[in-house]
Amino acid sequence: MHEQMQDGSLFTRAIEHGQAYLRGISDRPVAPDAAAQAALAGLDGPLPEGPGEAEAILDQLAQLGGPATTAQVGGRFFGMVNGGLLPTALAARLLADTWDQNAVVHAVSPTNSRLEEVCQRWLIELLGLPEQTVAGFVSGTSMAIVCGLAAARWRLCQRVGCDINAAGLASAPRLRLITSRHAHSTVLKAVALLGFGTDTIEYAEVDDQGRLRPETLPALDETCILILQAGNVNSGSFDPIRACCEAARAAGAWVHIDGAFGLWAAACPNLAYLTDGLELAQSWSVDAHKTLNAPYDSGLSLCADPEAMVAALQNSGAYIPTSEHRDGMQFTPEMSRRTRAIDLWAALSFLGRSGVATLVEGLHARARQFEAELKQAGFSVINDVVFNQVLLEIGDEAKTTSFVDHVKASGEAWIGPSRWFDRPVVRVSLCSWATTPADVARAVAAFVAARDQG
Structure with missing residues (x-):
């Protein structure tokens, strides 16, 4: 394996397979046919008894695995709000994967730590977020919503003297979760994962485009977490963010905006009206692997209350070398994770x-x-x-x-x-x-x- 690392021919072979795939992306079926899917049986079988031949393994993957993929990086994949792939970001991803850094703390990867800082600053500028906003680089909006709601829970509990991390749910004050009838399923998943219980959600009604109707909001107070939507997964519509945020602020409620693909409208002058008032929220979730076309997986948890985010998510241990620099694990649930900031930085630098x-x-x-x-x-x-x-x-x-x-x-x-x-x-x-x-x-x-x- 030392020779493989130094020789480079194995990596050249992988890149050649990838280039062939991209060159043919417009001519192949967007959805894999039955024959291609049946051929995946060739990748199955008993666990090998000993080492295999690296080149043959790559060739087998390319020959059998490639045809059974959907042509998601082509121009005619219109499902799941799955983003395309910027060439510059893909190339940066290849470099990042070669470096194989763990994004846990600055001491382990100074490059990632610095690029997370840079991307965080750029995102604040692009989206018009409060300057104190911090970013967590997570797998996707599903996890970013969990982070935002965890920060909200920590802050609302802290206001009434409850340390939720120590006391746990059994001793926590009752918090109210409010969202629209058309909230995305990932919101419900986050509510369930955090132990709030989906049956406790209070729903506001929507109009014919799936937008929350502010007049149907229940009475808000300082125990409320209001979850808004920037981009309905079906219609693409946006909740009336400013009106809802102003009502929530007056009541002392926390607002989280689920903007998986729609939050990027804020970066486009001709479409920014859709997200008017988003800076009044306390937390946001958005994917870079959707509208921005960064490589999978690349989600962002953004929070204007750094203390709440770090307190809700931070990990620690005697063996972990923290410092005055940015330590990524303070802003995400995971310790071990890939360096998503590298290809995100490349995407933003290119665009x-x-x-x-x-x-x-x-x-x-x-x-x-x-x-x-x-x-x-x-x-x-x-x-x-x-x-x-x-x-x-x-x-x-x-x-x-x-x-x-x-x-x-x-x-x-x-x-x-x-x-x-x-x-x-x-x-x-x-x-x-x-x-x-x-x-x-x-x-x-x-x-x-x-x-x-x-």
């Missing part, structure tokens, strides 16, 4: 302020193109396309399922079904820099063919 705005506005433009061409083709678009989401109503459950299956089987696009006010719908998510106007037109043609076959 710059104007590039981020152009990227975000481009996703919106492709969504509006989708809307226009689908309507022209006779489809029913049922949401206001304010950001990057397009909702189609095809028919009943059977027709919707058949439509989605036909589109995927064509290899032309990847889309997914959803439910909107208990009606079956098709959701189209524009989330990749690689999507061109021609990609949208090609996908619409596949939609027409699927509808006509049905």
Whole structure:
């Protein structure tokens, strides 16, 4: 293995396989076909009794694993709000993986520590957050919401003299969780993981676009955590952030904004109106691997109350060499984690302020193109396309399922079904820099063919 490390041919081989994959991404089916998935059986079998041949292992992975992936980094993957992949960020990820640093503390990786500081400052500027905001680099919004709600719980308990870390839930004061009927499932997961209990959530009603209606909020007080949404996972709509935050501030409540893909609207001058008032919240969750097109996995937990975030998440131990520098483990639940700040720094360095705005506005433009061409083709678009989401109503459950299956089987696009006010719908998510106007037109043609076959 020492020779493999020094020789480099093994790594060159891996890069060649990756380059071949990227070169063919536009020509391959977006969804893997049945044959490609069946071929994965070739990667199964008994545990090898001894060492294998490294080159053969890589070749087998590329030959059998590659065809069974979805072409997520291409221009016609429109499912799950999964982001594309910036080439510069991918290259930085390869370098970061070669360094193989643990982002736990400055002493273990000074490079990561400094880049976390830089990215934190840049994010504050881009999104217009309070200057004292701190960032935790986590796996995704699912974990970022947990971090934000944990910080909220610590602060609200601390205000009434309860050390939640020491006393535990049994001795904690009752806190109220408030969100909209259209809150994302990851919010419910975070509420459950933290022991609040999903049955205790108080729900506000929504309008026809899935936006929280402020007049339906229950009475707020200093025991409340209000969770807002910047980007409805179906319609792409945004809760009225300023009105809700002002009401919460007046009552002494904590506000967390779930902005997995939508928070980036704040970085685009033409779309920033959607996030008006976001600086009035106390915590935010957002993914870099969605709208920003950083490599997976890359989530961000942001909090304007550094003391609460560190107190809720910090780990310690006699053997851990902490210092006056930034120690990443203070801002995340994990100690061991990859150095996500490296490829995020590369993405932000490459795009710059104007590039981020152009990227975000481009996703919106492709969504509006989708809307226009689908309507022209006779489809029913049922949401206001304010950001990057397009909702189609095809028919009943059977027709919707058949439509989605036909589109995927064509290899032309990847889309997914959803439910909107208990009606079956098709959701189209524009989330990749690689999507061109021609990609949208090609996908619409596949939609027409699927509808006509049905």
